Amino acid sequence: MKRSQLAVSIVLAGLAGFVLLESRHLSFGSMRVPQTGFFPLVLATLLLILSIILCGQGLFGAQSGRSPDNILPEGWFRIAFTLIAMIGFALVLERLGFLLSTLFLMILLLRAIESQHWSKVFFVAVLTAIASYAIFGWLLGIPLPGGILGI
């Protein structure tokens, strides 16, 4: 925990430094007429101070929260698998279309936690894809990408 808190405070200090650098490209104005860069600069300074305090807490004992280390390898696998599937969905959605993308996403996710029977997986995936398309596309009239199927 101590190590992760220190790591977080370093990342946050880095972020504060980055915003400070970026704010230099924005006009600060003056205290009488504050401009675009004024607020981010104040915030970045505050973030830097807070990350130093957090670092101090990490070094001298006061800390709270759990460490990501507590997650078992299969837990990390499920998380990574789910995220990759969702990123894939975002990348193929407009090319493949809503129906096919949803179908593939559901098939992947339904087998992410436990290896369910393929017939059950296909049934739930097809049902979900069609039902969600019916609700959002037809019933609510939300434009969904047609993709290669054209619907």
Add this chain to the structure above:
Amino acid sequence: MDIFANVVLGFSVALTPTNLLFCFLGSVVGTLVGVLPGLGPVGAVAFLLSLTFKMAPATAVIMLAGIYYGAMYGGSTTSILVNIPGETASVVTCLDGYRMARQGRAGAALGIAAFGSFIAGTFGVIGLMFLAPMLGRAALRFGPAEYFALTLTGLTLVAYLTQGSMIKALIMTVLGLLAGSVGMDPISGEERFTYGSLTLRDGLGLVPVAMGLFGVAEVLENLAAIGTQSIYETSIKGLLPNRKDWQASGWPIARGSVIGFLLGILPGPGPVIASFVSYAMEKRLSRHPEKFGTGAIEGVAGPEAANNSATAGSFIPLLSLGIPTSAIMALFMGALMIHGIQPGPLFINKYPELFWGFIASMYIGNAMLLILNLPLIGIWVRVLKTPYAILFPMILLFCLIGVYTLNSNTTEIIIMLIFGIGGFLFRRLGFEGAPFILAMVLGPMMETSLRQSLLISRGSFAIFYTRPICATLLGVAAVFLLWPVFWSRHKNIPRSATPP
């Protein structure tokens, strides 16, 4: 117009077939969200926000409000039957509710939770009806300095009341303010931190960020530690509490209603705090405090009343001052702003149909929930048995559709996933999402009012301490900021630990 005429106006809006239908749908979806662990009311409201674009503003707000108080009702079912709170405001209900279920009194616990919620919810709406217009009139005298002080105090209070380290909550607040500064400068129109992205030019969207922090992060958290949950197998009968139950629960419901309403107005997780304070108070006032934690009906009645009353109270600062005090209120503000409506002191006078229609819908929604919840408990129990392996892909799909349909923009899906990963990691490290989202929403208002104040005062900070309301608010903020420094034992609101 007197209050009676306003209420009649409100009911004429709320009782239209469309609004009644969406009030019903909101209540049912909210109950479902409350029953199911894994998607809280914030995630559900964030997801459904995109569906409200085509609705009339009153219909949109009525449906979203139904989700919010429906979730408060539904959360108790999971707490009582599974010992897992459907949402955080029902954590405390597990203590005695689950014990009652194990003793064969699940029906009485569910019944008193529903009746207590109904009574307190109605009390809260009456309070909202009287207090919001009064506060709105008072806020008409507010200038930029007061608004800056108000936003700063609100954010400080949220950071103080958030679970865990205050430094971490303050960090999340600053990060949220920074996220709110992405996009066009609200005064000069100059771009900040957009790096040529058209999506970022309008700023980070509230929905993708909220869905990431509260929807995706919650699912990732559950995926990290999937366990088995046992549903208490029993036939649930006798949902109407008996005379003895009512005698024991009457005062706890009354006290919970008042405490919940007052705590709901304050910034922070009002319903959560209210339920814990109510439990602690009932235990202290009880002649048999030793029975608490072993199946005392007062331990269910008080907290359930308090969290429902708090939901109504939490609308007061938003509707009368334009200041959201929690993540879910920030989303409500977003919902109103999408329709071009700015909540604040002029809101009630400018949009009487909307305000009073919303008030009337809350009366109707509370009554609907009472009628709905008791007979439908069997269905909710069956829903609870849905395996998480089937449930979570659907939650994620809804998040993806909700974000994509906002602007038909896949970049916003990526933004949601980034905030989902960030939210998950931050949560594991003890950083809460609520201060972030609140700060992100309040950020532009805070920056504008700060810069306007300095322009008015020609760069003098005296404007902040020479105006009485402003000075008082900043004094309150200073007290809460310095409190943990001088009192080393910062009183946190535990969300999973046994309350006192």
